[in-house]
């Protein structure tokens with residue numbers, strides 16, 4: 092049986108003349124490609140009521156959490172920092188509920204960028220709301236804009252053996268489009284990689300089947316097809 096991977100959607104909350112409405116749910120095609128090319132079936136889960144989380148998780152074998160907005164600091168007990176970017180409580184609540192339900196049903200989760208941060212917060216961890224102003228040791232450009240999204244820019248420092256062994260080349264560069272990052276890693280998560288300035292770039296938890304990276308492998312797929320190995324490795328965990 093083909094493995095079904097639920098991908099919670101993102102949405103557009105601002106008026107958008109292209110669609111003639113304020114409310115559009117969407118998911119970038121490169122996440123869908125990563126899942127489909129790994130032989131799994133991508134199923135987009137539209138942002139909805141948290142009460143639907145159990146039914147949604149019942150219908151899929153795993154979750155993939157995509158990038159996007161900042162996570163609201165209310166979920167880790169802070170007021171919004173001056174440099175906090177756009178937040179969306181609807182998306183936060185829905186994804187946090189899906190993460191908790193997937194863990195309860197022992198279904199694997201792959202978190203990418205914001206997805207990594209959502210997993211950490213769901214389990215009681217905290218975030219830097221804005222790395223440049225809150226992380227004094229920041230010496231690496233973690234928002235590589237205006238460099239293109241498919242262009243990897245910074246190195247990783249591996250912290251031990253993990254599911255990424257043989258999947259991501261240990262000398263590889265990764266791309267980087269984040270101004271938030273994990274501050275306190277939630278209990279039970281294993282640190283897999285940081286950047287050279289110590290920002291958390293990957294963690295996992297084999298017991299709870301959680302796998303997360305701070306970079307954007309889906310954006311590298313077209314220019315660096317070897318990145319597909321990361322999606323394949325996740326699907327092999329299901």
Ligand SMILES: [Mn+2]
Pocket residue numbers: 232233245266267268269286290292305306
């Ligand atoms: Mn980075």
